[in-house]
Amino acid sequence: MSKHGFDRRTFLKAGAAAIVGGSAVGLTRYAYAHRPKVHIERVPSYEADLAAALRSSLTNLGLTGMFSGKTVLLKPNLVETAPWQTAINTHPSVVLAAATVVRDLGAREVLIAEGAGHRRDSELVLDQTGLGDVLDAAELKFIDLNIQEVDARPNRTRQTKMAELFLPRPLLQADVIVSMPKLKTHHWAGVTLSMKNFFGVMPGIVYGWPKNRLHTEGLPQSIIDIVSTVQPHLAIVDGIVGMDGDGPIMGNPKPTGVLVVGENLPAVDATCCRIMKIDPTIVPYLKLAAQQRMGPLDEFAIAQCGTDIDQVRQDFRVLDHFGYIKS
Numbered sequence: 385m386s387k388h389g390f391d392r393r394t395f396l397k398a399g400a401a402a403i404v405g406g407s408a409v410g411l412t413r414y415a416y417a418h419r420p421k422v423h424i425e426r427v428p429s430y431e432a433d434l435a436a437a438l439r440s441s442l443t444n445l446g447l448t449g450m451f452s453g454k455t456v457l458l459k460p461n462l463v464e465t466a467p468w469q470t471a472i473n474t475h476p477s478v479v480l481a482a483a484t485v486v487r488d489l490g491a492r493e494v495l496i497a498e499g500a501g502h503r504r505d506s507e508l509v510l511d512q513t514g515l516g517d518v519l520d521a522a523e524l525k526f527i528d529l530n531i532q533e534v535d536a537r538p539n540r541t542r543q544t545k546m547a548e549l550f551l552p553r554p555l556l557q558a559d560v561i562v563s564m565p566k567l568k569t570h571h572w573a574g575v576t577l578s579m580k581n582f583f584g585v586m587p588g589i590v591y592g593w594p595k596n597r598l599h600t601e602g603l604p605q606s607i608i609d610i611v612s613t614v615q616p617h618l619a620i621v622d623g624i625v626g627m628d629g630d631g632p633i634m635g636n637p638k639p640t641g642v643l644v645v646g647e648n649l650p651a652v653d654a655t656c657c658r659i660m661k662i663d664p665t666i667v668p669y670l671k672l673a674a675q676q677r678m679g680p681l682d683e684f685a686i687a688q689c690g691t692d693i694d695q696v697r698q699d700f701r702v703l704d705h706f707g708y709i710k711s
Contacts, residue, residue: 472632500528562617621643621645
């Protein structure tokens with residue numbers, strides 16, 4: 385379990401604090417002091433200084449030292465080729481900004497990696513999304529995770545029937561793994577954010593297109609198993625233009641003007657849900673993440689910093705069968 389979640393060790397320490405304090409107040413104070421931080425940075429457009437915005441977020445979170453000398457894998461969300469639709473895929477400018485900042489902060493190597501869920505031709509996805517030209521100009525390497533050699537790893541949470549997960553070697557060899565999703569609704573999961581984004585690390589040569597095995601096992605359960613096994617280190621959510629309605633592909637662009645950054649992925653996704661006016665505590669995969677003590681969902685349990693969430697909250701429309709998650 386990530387050190388940023390409320391795992392067994394945290395609860396034992398908290399219990400000790402409560403005993404020392406002689407009441408439940410000690411527990412409350414300990415938990416409050418150890419809340420995972422999530423930073424909201426207001427960014428008006430993709431023409432803004434995105435590198436400065438990301439550096440500000442990382443500085444405020446105290447994370448500028450986490451990349452020095454490391455191999456960093458940035459995992460954007462590349463779902464579908466649609467050059468006319470900027471709300472489907474993580475914007476190339478956000479990917480470039482993240483790579484630039486990580487390099488400036490001393491990373492030994494920066495890799496851009498994704499296993500697109502719908503298109504088997506990664507070159508076509510890179511070309512039509514515009515990301516390929518951006519990466520070429522910046523001399524950044526792209527790795528198609530759908531077709532890499534894989535190694536098996538034990539499934540840490542076993543919410544699905546899968547005893548082990550087959551993961552691409554470049555992912556396993558990276559020192560720092562960063563989820564870079566879009567801020568979107570999803571017609572099956574309710575929302576698709578930093579945790580759901582990890583469907584894209586599962587190789588198509590093993591799990592099919594669009595990762596059919598994972599859908600069969602159950603979306604919430606698969607999300608939990610993948611994230612708990614991969615153990616990513618950071619999330620950077622592209623919410624400058626999100627998507628509502630019939631996401632993750634057929635929805636409507638939703639200008640929201642934010643980047644959301646944090647180490648604890650459930651806390652990041654819970655914060656994103658609140659920006660979308662969605663109740664994270666009843667989103668199926670987030671509810672399951674909380675049950676597995678992967679991280680907190682309640683607003684009081686998350687140290688939200690940067691821009692006040694009320695200043696950027698937008699009303700994201702969901703499909704009718706997900707109406708119950710609206711707050």
